[in-house]
Amino acid sequence: MRARRVRRRAARSGRAPRSRKGIKSGLTIRSFREGDEAAIARLYNTAGAAEQPRSQGYAAGFVGPEPLTPRSWRGQFRHQGWSAPSLDADRECVRLAVQRGELVGYAVTNYRYEFDPNVSVVQELCTMEVDDADGVAEALLTDAERLARARGKHVLMLSLSNEDGRIQRAAGRAGFDSPEDGGSVFMAAITSRGAAQQPAQP
Amino acid sequence: MRRVAGASAKIRVSEVHWGKKVSAEVEGKEVSRVFIGSHQVRVGPAGEVRMAGIGGVGTQREFRRRGLMRQVYARVMAEVTKDGYPCSGLFTGTNIVAHRLYRQHGYVDITVHRYATKLLDHKAVIVNVLSGAAASEEFRAWRGAITVTLRGYSPVCLRLGVGKLAALARAPRRVDLSLTLSAATLAFLSWGRLTAEYAEAAKLLTWEGEREVWERLVRALGRTRPCVHAE
Numbered sequence: 001m002r003a004r005r006v007r008r009r010a011a012r013s014g015r016a017p018r019s020r021k022g023i024k025s026g027l028t029i030r031s032f033r034e035g036d037e038a039a040i041a042r043l044y045n046t047a048g049a050a051e052q053p054r055s056q057g058y059a060a061g062f063v064g065p066e067p068l069t070p071r072s073w074r075g076q077f078r079h080q081g082w083s084a085p086s087l088d089a090d091r092e093c094v095r096l097a098v099q100r101g102e103l104v105g106y107a108v109t110n111y112r113y114e115f116d117p118n119v120s121v122v123q124e125l126c127t128m129e130v131d132d133a134d135g136v137a138e139a140l141l142t143d144a145e146r147l148a149r150a151r152g153k154h155v156l157m158l159s160l161s162n163e164d165g166r167i168q169r170a171a172g173r174a175g176f177d178s179p180e181d182g183g184s185v186f187m188a189a190i191t192s193r194g195a196a197q198q199p200a201q202p
Numbered sequence: 203m204r205r206v207a208g209a210s211a212k213i214r215v216s217e218v219h220w221g222k223k224v225s226a227e228v229e230g231k232e233v234s235r236v237f238i239g240s241h242q243v244r245v246g247p248a249g250e251v252r253m254a255g256i257g258g259v260g261t262q263r264e265f266r267r268r269g270l271m272r273q274v275y276a277r278v279m280a281e282v283t284k285d286g287y288p289c290s291g292l293f294t295g296t297n298i299v300a301h302r303l304y305r306q307h308g309y310v311d312i313t314v315h316r317y318a319t320k321l322l323d324h325k326a327v328i329v330n331v332l333s334g335a336a337a338s339e340e341f342r343a344w345r346g347a348i349t350v351t352l353r354g355y356s357p358v359c360l361r362l363g364v365g366k367l368a369a370l371a372r373a374p375r376r377v378d379l380s381l382t383l384s385a386a387t388l389a390f391l392s393w394g395r396l397t398a399e400y401a402e403a404a405k406l407l408t409w410e411g412e413r414e415v416w417e418r419l420v421r422a423l424g425r426t427r428p429c430v431h432a433e
Contacts (some may be wrong), residue, residue: 154323159315174317177385187309188291191282
């Protein structure tokens with residue numbers, strides 16, 4: 001609910017809507033640099049993304065509406081074993097869409113998918129609430145495809161949240177195909193009573 | 203008649219570089235397995251907690267329906283509890299047997315996703331999927347051609363014979379088996395997340411041609427992909 005309120009405030013702020021042409025003409029996509037974490041967390045928290053689970057990742061189901069911090073976003077690349085790309089070794093796995101100096105979207109792509117070396121997986125895709133957010137998402141997917149091809153990959157995969165119409169539209173336009181037989185579900189179990197309420201040791 | 207649970211199976215726990223593997227062995231051969239990996243996730247205001255991530259779950263085709271995974275997973279939950287993980291999480295399909303098994307162990311659905319797939323080199327993927335099958339005993343002494351048609355991609359023809367597989371851009375005059383499926387179904391077959399039998403039953407895949415060739419391909423795909431990843 002908090003994120004929804006933030007979005008409504010932004011809609012009432014009187015900021016002039018930007019045209020599709022304006023977004024695309026000024027959009028640049030670059031790789032992650034140290035210090036980008038704060039802008040990424042800000043985008044995630046204010047763009048309404050916190051209402052929806054990010055496109056994949058074991059944390060997706062747990063994060064819920066809690067705000068993301070720069071530290072927690074960065075930490076996922078160090079604490080998630082086989083499912084996370086190595087950002088320390090490969091800055092291209094996080095790509096940022098920047099327009100007029102402002103971060104308007106980002107994508108996280110895993111180029112070392114454990115179960116098939118020929119596959120790249122777009123694990124997160126998040127865009128700002130701007131006029132042409134669909135275009136930003138599509139541009140990030142096209143960029144991920146270009147990098148995957150450059151690395152000799154045969155397949156690019158994306159996990160779609162059932163509720164996230166924007167990413168579904170962008171994926172359709174970018175030529176992605178969805179299976180017809182249902183979906184993949186993230187499941188979780190509490191394995192020791194009360195322990196989930198205790199923070200992990202640093 | 204359904205065979206009784208694998209009483210002779212030996213359940214083994216071994217260390218792997220990012221966690222543990224719990225497996226069932228029958229006559230010294232690993233036939234069922236689950237990987238456990240350590241993850242750290244945020245759980246609301248409580249901050250970060252350790253989570254046992256489950257992946258690489260599968261049982262070899264000829265050892266299914268014997269209760270082996272039930273035994274393996276009971277041991278997985280014991281290991282997770284013994285290692286002090288406060289929670290466990292995994293990805294699985296919504297329409298497979300494993301989903302029910304996880305529910306029985308206390309897992310609940312958190313978020314549902316759909317995979318979207320784009321083939322960057324569809325010819326290479328088709329060749330990868332079928333080259334293992336072509337090299338199997340089923341096809342070793344067989345000469346023929348299989349055409350694979352994917353939605354939105356040009357058809358790819360494969361000539362198989364004496365352990366060799368050649369990909370052709372256009373259809374040959376004689377086709378022994380013609381398959382039609384989506385790119386996503388093909389990708390799922392290549393990862394062993396989907397069996398050819400299931401894909402046919404779910405109408406995700408259609409074929410035309412001799413039944414014997416189709417059955418040969420199903421057997422070959424089953425043998426070249428020993429485990430089905432439920433992750």
